[in-house]
Amino acid sequence: MVLQSSLKNCLQLSCILRTPKAGFRSTTSGSLIIQSISNDVYQNLAVEDWIHDHMNLENRQVLFLWRNSPAVVIGRHQNPWQECNLKLMRQKNIKLARRRSGGGTVYHDLGNINLTFFTTRKKYERMENLKLVVKALKALRPQLDVHVTDRYDILLDRQYKISGTAAKLGRTTAYHHCTLLCNADKFVLSSVLKSPYKGLKSNATPSVPASVKNLFEEDPSLTWKMLLDAIAEEYATQHQIDHHITLINPADETALPGINNKAKELQSWEWVYGKTPKFSVSTCFNMVHKDSVLDVKVDMDVKHGRIEVCHINLPEQWLPPALCSELVKSLTGSKFCPNETTTLATTLLRVCPQDDELHSRWNLLCENMVMLM
């Protein structure tokens, strides 16, 4: 029954989407509430792209509801090395996504709900949307102290951020999306949103850190589903439509032609890392080898995620100079990426004599270089 229902809903959506501009006759505004059945951040971001590119919003607006399994989402013009702990994320299998809207970095998991309000560019109005969310929350739990700030955050008890906002303005369409913390893992959130990388200089847009709280902590009877339903109901009321949520499958190429390519692009290294504004890394680290401590200074310029310029200052003769200059030469032009650097370092080592001391020094240097990425 559930399967049939969602299939029916998906077909309804594709009919609506294919209806030509003048064709949709309705006494209501014809606005839509859709919810993704996927928890994949790239697929869900692809749905936003798809709606932005393909839907005609002259006579209707759309509310898109989605949740993601653990992921860090950075803004369009941000630097992931500045914003989050990529090492920790790789260990914990937390995805990194770059969205197309502006704003700062957020952590998503299934305890967070995402809301995207689609309108024409003319009708773009973030404050109105956020007031709708606050109205819905207060209708559900009148005692909740929630309000919208002029930074478009939603604060709980005047102190804790429970929602952050970002937006994208296209030629004719705009979207405003925001998060809502229901029951997310705050420990993971704070540990992944803390960057361990030092010495970075960049004009990328920075995030503004805030203390956060889950609505669940304020009222343990609240679930994400209740919050989602309350918001959908308020949207339906304000847009004079039925409180009906259409489910969509972001992997359905028939309902959403071209969507899989969009998801693929959003996952690509070129988009996630390659779109990082130019930055420089200027740092030093100590290496402890046997009984000595060595100072190493590294300077790199990274453009489009690739190392454009690379300088490594090591104590003289600690490693064969020819080998060091080969390392610098190989790093130049390669991705600022731990895997790529490890591969390149391993390859270079193969042409060296089987000298344990040399190998151990080389590995130590390369491990430290990889730590910067």
Add this chain to the structure above:
Amino acid sequence: ARKFTDKHEWISVENGIGTVGISNFAQEALGDVVYCSLPEIGTKLSKHDEFGALESVKAASELYSPLSGEVTEVNAALADNPGLVNKSCYQDG
């Protein structure tokens, strides 16, 4: 002569080189610009192609090319000083 698109970009052409910017109306509507994402020199654009974006108050606003051609120069001052778009949208921004 400066011509305007219906999306508030402007273009003025001299000796086959067009200079593109956004209008005063657009910069006011956007708010303080904090980042300019501009194309690489040599990028070939067709009319209506998205060539970059301006970010202001957490909103990324796409920029669309008012003409077809090849990018020969980009305003490098905007990298360190994106606010020039607000302060001087017809000259330095």
